[in-house]
Amino acid sequence: MTDQPLSTIPGPIDPPRRLLMGPGPVDAYPGVLRAMSAPLVGQYDPFMTATMTETQELYRGVWGTTNDATLLIDGTSRAGIEAAILSLIRPGDRVLVPIFGRFGHLLAEISERALAEVHTIETEWGQVFTPSAIEEAVVRVKPTLLTLVQGDTSTTMLQPLDEIGEICARHGVLFYSDATASLGGNPFEADAWGLDAATAGLQKCLGGPSGSAPITLSDRAVEVISSRKKVEAGIREPGDPSSPDFVRSNYFDLGMILDYWGPRRLNHHTEATSMLYAARECARLLLLEGRDAVIARHRRVGAAMLAGVEAMGLRVFGDVSHKMSNVVAVYIPEGVPGDTARAAMLEDFGIEIGTSFGPLHGKVWRIGTMGYNARPDAALQTLVALEAVLRRFGAAVPSGAGVDAASDALAGS
Amino acid sequence: MTDQPLSTIPGPIDPPRRLLMGPGPVDAYPGVLRAMSAPLVGQYDPFMTATMTETQELYRGVWGTTNDATLLIDGTSRAGIEAAILSLIRPGDRVLVPIFGRFGHLLAEISERALAEVHTIETEWGQVFTPSAIEEAVVRVKPTLLTLVQGDTSTTMLQPLDEIGEICARHGVLFYSDATASLGGNPFEADAWGLDAATAGLQKCLGGPSGSAPITLSDRAVEVISSRKKVEAGIREPGDPSSPDFVRSNYFDLGMILDYWGPRRLNHHTEATSMLYAARECARLLLLEGRDAVIARHRRVGAAMLAGVEAMGLRVFGDVSHKMSNVVAVYIPEGVPGDTARAAMLEDFGIEIGTSFGPLHGKVWRIGTMGYNARPDAALQTLVALEAVLRRFGAAVPSGAGVDAASDALAGS
Numbered sequence: 001m002t003d004q005p006l007s008t009i010p011g012p013i014d015p016p017r018r019l020l021m022g023p024g025p026v027d028a029y030p031g032v033l034r035a036m037s038a039p040l041v042g043q044y045d046p047f048m049t050a051t052m053t054e055t056q057e058l059y060r061g062v063w064g065t066t067n068d069a070t071l072l073i074d075g076t077s078r079a080g081i082e083a084a085i086l087s088l089i090r091p092g093d094r095v096l097v098p099i100f101g102r103f104g105h106l107l108a109e110i111s112e113r114a115l116a117e118v119h120t121i122e123t124e125w126g127q128v129f130t131p132s133a134i135e136e137a138v139v140r141v142k143p144t145l146l147t148l149v150q151g152d153t154s155t156t157m158l159q160p161l162d163e164i165g166e167i168c169a170r171h172g173v174l175f176y177s178d179a180t181a182s183l184g185g186n187p188f189e190a191d192a193w194g195l196d197a198a199t200a201g202l203q204k205c206l207g208g209p210s211g212s213a214p215i216t217l218s219d220r221a222v223e224v225i226s227s228r229k230k231v232e233a234g235i236r237e238p239g240d241p242s243s244p245d246f247v248r249s250n251y252f253d254l255g256m257i258l259d260y261w262g263p264r265r266l267n268h269h270t271e272a273t274s275m276l277y278a279a280r281e282c283a284r285l286l287l288l289e290g291r292d293a294v295i296a297r298h299r300r301v302g303a304a305m306l307a308g309v310e311a312m313g314l315r316v317f318g319d320v321s322h323k324m325s326n327v328v329a330v331y332i333p334e335g336v337p338g339d340t341a342r343a344a345m346l347e348d349f350g351i352e353i354g355t356s357f358g359p360l361h362g363k364v365w366r367i368g369t370m371g372y373n374a375r376p377d378a379a380l381q382t383l384v385a386l387e388a389v390l391r392r393f394g395a396a397v398p399s400g401a402g403v404d405a406a407s408d409a410l411a412g413s
Numbered sequence: 414m415t416d417q418p419l420s421t422i423p424g425p426i427d428p429p430r431r432l433l434m435g436p437g438p439v440d441a442y443p444g445v446l447r448a449m450s451a452p453l454v455g456q457y458d459p460f461m462t463a464t465m466t467e468t469q470e471l472y473r474g475v476w477g478t479t480n481d482a483t484l485l486i487d488g489t490s491r492a493g494i495e496a497a498i499l500s501l502i503r504p505g506d507r508v509l510v511p512i513f514g515r516f517g518h519l520l521a522e523i524s525e526r527a528l529a530e531v532h533t534i535e536t537e538w539g540q541v542f543t544p545s546a547i548e549e550a551v552v553r554v555k556p557t558l559l560t561l562v563q564g565d566t567s568t569t570m571l572q573p574l575d576e577i578g579e580i581c582a583r584h585g586v587l588f589y590s591d592a593t594a595s596l597g598g599n600p601f602e603a604d605a606w607g608l609d610a611a612t613a614g615l616q617k618c619l620g621g622p623s624g625s626a627p628i629t630l631s632d633r634a635v636e637v638i639s640s641r642k643k644v645e646a647g648i649r650e651p652g653d654p655s656s657p658d659f660v661r662s663n664y665f666d667l668g669m670i671l672d673y674w675g676p677r678r679l680n681h682h683t684e685a686t687s688m689l690y691a692a693r694e695c696a697r698l699l700l701l702e703g704r705d706a707v708i709a710r711h712r713r714v715g716a717a718m719l720a721g722v723e724a725m726g727l728r729v730f731g732d733v734s735h736k737m738s739n740v741v742a743v744y745i746p747e748g749v750p751g752d753t754a755r756a757a758m759l760e761d762f763g764i765e766i767g768t769s770f771g772p773l774h775g776k777v778w779r780i781g782t783m784g785y786n787a788r789p790d791a792a793l794q795t796l797v798a799l800e801a802v803l804r805r806f807g808a809a810v811p812s813g814a815g816v817d818a819a820s821d822a823l824a825g826s
Contacts, residue, residue: 012697013451013690035425038428040616045759058422075685076487078681079664079682210683211686249499250495270490271489271623
């Protein structure tokens with residue numbers, strides 16, 4: 001093969017200007033983008049290992065935990081989910097998955113791939129579960145592991161977790177939560193709520209790019225993981241029997257990953273240095289502003305966006321009292337072509353809003369205010385653009401009502 | 414929990430100046446670091462999908478293939494390996510792994526985790542396999558899949574692959590190669606050599622950060638993958654039987670990943686945008702300089718480094734005629750404390766060189782000249798610093814011999 005002719009080679013990456021107001025990914029904090037252009041260092045450079053340790057401490061602050069086992073998985077948020085589930089359950093173990101949106105289905109899917117005996121309970125999209133509904137299922141199913149999404153962007157709902165850990169502890173069940181969409185924009189207290197494992201991604205309220213999955217594990221979870229440890233091939237003798245308990249993945253074997261992040265620094269993967277820098281900066285910026293302050297900013301800007309869309313006459317989807325603060329879903333007004341209007345938002349105003357999945361596909365738009373974009377100016381720009389686009393597509397929208405209501409909410413809060 | 418006190422929060426990332434001349438990761442090209450600080454766009458933004466498509470075409474040029482299924486796995490290089498192996502074999506399938514270094518053991522390890530029946534053949538570290546040795550094992554084992562490292566940094570050896578594809582085709586065996594350490598710095602011809610699957614990472618000769626794994630799959634490999642397709646939970650009915658053939662991972666299910674990268678753009682993970690930008694820039698810079706020119710540059714600078722260390726009186730490890738062009742291993746001279754001298758290189762000169770694994774740990778140093786650092790100035794700086802450090806630790810080193818020999822090699826080549 002000869003080299004590809006030079007004429008077909010494109011220039012350096014040059015993305016168009018966007019304001020990402022969908023359900024995520026959203027614009028990264030400028031500091032996070034800068035961090036990723038920092039020079040690389042070696043895998044065992046003292047600066048590298050110190051940065052890994054520092055990042056662990058920063059994420060303890062983000063998760064609300066003293067868990068020693070607080071680290072990053074090198075992959076997108078579902079890499080973190082799979083690492084947690086694969087390492088905590090053995091084939092045949094019972095897993096309980098309460099499903100209130102698309103990402104509950106994903107937890108069930110990943111558990112099935114791990115050959116778990118998967119039991120699900122479902123509630124209508126737009127609702128969440130009561131603690132007693134979950135306890136009833138726990139008692140009936142007697143699972144090894146309860147997996148529960150905290151914030152499901154597909155429905156915008158935020159499942160209360162604060163009473164669930166106590167239920168799990170009482171029944172001897174491991175408790176895992178996927179906080180990808182919610183962490184940083186809504187309260188999360190890994191220790192106070194009794195989580196055994198929790199994972200997230202950077203691309204929502206943490207204001208970074210997809211590609212690194214923060215994870216935290218309780219001592220109890222680490223015990224389970226340690227009990228299944230398998231020595232990496234090359235040390236193990238060829239004739240040795242394989243324990244039926246080993247994790248069915250090398251990449252997601254948390255036992256080995258913990259050895260890499262821990263004081264032994266046993267080689268596993270080569271840590272993704274630039275994503276580590278990004279993850280560190282996401283946590284650093286959050287703690288610098290103050291975790292509670294960041295959550296309050298999400299609440300304030302999210303409330304303004306909610307007030308704005310309601311004042312425009314848009315009907316909000318789901319049980320608003322359980323909505324995540326960082327995203328709202330509104331029904332697409334009758335007669336408005338959803339995808340075409342969304343494309344006009346993007347092409348004419350450079351603003352991205354989202355559609356949804358499954359039963360909500362084509363029926364609602366999802367508008368996010370998260371991470372760097374949980375800002376008053378971002379919310380107000382989106383509302384004025386949306387009003388213009390809705391009017392262009394024939395919807396009767398009270399002039400200026402959305403932006404006025406949002407401004408009032410911001411002024412009053 | 415209250416917010417972490419401000420006083421404990423560190424400043425923005427600020428790595429020390431390093432010249433990374435170990436076996437990788439190495440310094441990224443400045444253009445790659447710049448690419449990662451480009452703003453994000455939405456997951457289905459026309460710019461995003463166009464960038465994904467463009468990156469696929471760029472990597473076809475890097476791999477030497479017309480494979481439609483040429484894409485990235487979101488994770489480090491071993492994520493690519495695991496995706497390839499998990500998707501190509503079923504539990505119980507026979508996998509043949511010729512092992513000539515640490516990363517052969519990794520291929521066996523990953524195959525065992527995938528519940529394959531793993532058969533290995535081994536050769537002494539520092540050697541490679543003849544095609545006939547591999548064919549003999551293929552005939553004896555009758556594997557479904559042959560997995561073979563191309564360049565194993567643990568020994569610096571480059572396994573010739575050009576005759577292996579034909580052997581596999583003749584015996585109906587799928588042929589996978591891990592080209593993490595070699596791709597971009599040594600010839601690789603996915604189509605001409607009959608590869609069914611090959612994976613790599615960015616952090617070696619491609620000159621990017623770890624965290625994205627380029628992969629290419631032949632039509633035959635895609636057929637195998639398609640035959641095991643499993644519909645994602647949420648669409649499948651709860652009572653349906655699970656086919657025993659489904660891939661035991663959601664994250665690494667190439668069937669779903671191909672649907673995400675393909676024209677259907679079915680949602681799977683959220684593509685790691687900044688790593689995509691980095692991977693795109695790695696391939697772009699390689700093709701801009703010219704693939705053959707980049708390989709020639711690695712050969713030229715690698716030969717200069719080899720001449721330099723030999724002229725310094727250092728004994729080179731392994732069969733030099735099968736050495737990768739981008740890394741050389743030298744025995745640590747007797748009486749020189751290996752780790753202390755390596756630390757002096759790092760602390761006093763800011764230059765990183767590597768040790769090795771297993772039987773070579775503490776016995777050899779590995780010096781890389783790869784990607785951005787496959788440059789004459791980087792090689793010469795390393796040689797003068799190494800001479801100074803060796804002398805300080807009492808080794809008898811002919812003054813200036815290393816740098817002179819390397820300069821001569823560069824001038825003559």
